[in-house]
Amino acid sequence: MSDPNITPVRIKAPHGAKTTEIQWADGHRCVYPNTILRGYCPCAHCQGHSGETRFIEGGNSELRDLQPVGNYALKLVWADGHETGLYSFRHLRSLCDKPECEHHAPSADASES
Helix, strand or coil: CCCHHHCEEEEECCCCCCEEEEEECCCCEEEEEHHHHHHCCCCHHHHCCCCCCCCCCCCCCCEEEEEEECCCEEEEEECCCCCCCEEEHHHHHHHCCCCCCEEECCCHHHHHC
16 A cells, blocks of 8 residues: 555646645645755755755756656756756655645645545
């Protein structure tokens, strides 16, 4: 069974928007500024091989495409052609806790229905 904390049920990334929204199976909704997604790109070119993911300033944050990778990640394609980062659902959910991201816990009413 999939972990509802890291299972997206809806992904909204309109062309030209400055944010990407993910609704998770546990009812949590996260709105990520694209600058945060680009800055926390998990690829080896951006992060190196240290195992620690840190914010890297720069890069074009205009999202051109978003593609599912199996049942575990998204491939984000940026306007400058950068597309090597695979954003695991676990990584995306952890970014939701960043102060720059807007996150909404499920309401008590939603859990009772």
